[in-house]
Amino acid sequence: MALPIAPTPILEGREASNFLKKLKEEFKHKKPLVSTPKLNQVREMILANAEQGKK
């Protein structure tokens, strides 16, 4: 059996405050989508396999 989906913990008191502080601090530092330069290799592999499957 796979693990059940775990409930997200409820944050209380100081931990909740720290979470909000972290959220506000990180909000100032916007992030782009993560770069994935190797994706083209995967694209080529899939297309090559699909082409082989047709033959």
Next chain:
Amino acid sequence: MLSRERNRLYLDGWALQPLIDHSLSEKFDCGEDDLNEFFRKDLVSHEKELLTKTFMLILEGAIGTKPVALISFCNDSIRLKDIKESINLPDGKKYPYLPAVKIARIGVRADLCGKGIGSHLLNMTKMLFLKENRTGCRIVTVDAYNKERVLKFYKKNYFDFVTQKDNKNKTRTMFYDLMRTIVPR
């Protein structure tokens, strides 16, 4: 670069779309027993009970190919108790919780690991919930396996720990604030 249809998202030649044909997940192998078990067996019962919804990543236009990766989502929230602060809106309203979506499971085909597909899938997840945000969703959560390699992967994708209390558990809850995303044009 980015186009959208209902429940379907395209980004850089890849499509993230709902998994309709469950036979596509029956032989899915991401090299992790727990994930395989979920995608091969548990996925259908979870969908019947409306607990999760699974999407598949495929190469756009590569019709008939196996999913490159699978990802299951469910609703979630980050609840805050016993604090003076809260999420304050400019009009003075205060909220002691943040609506979220949880990545219940995520898996990349074992033969394609280490090539950035997981990060691309997280990029697409961020875009899916930023652009198709039908119910209000601020945070993406995930229960990451408590393994160095896995935690490093999520940190690289700007996820952070929700709490330090789970650092001895099998999984650690991590979060990403969608408001941090610089949306590509």
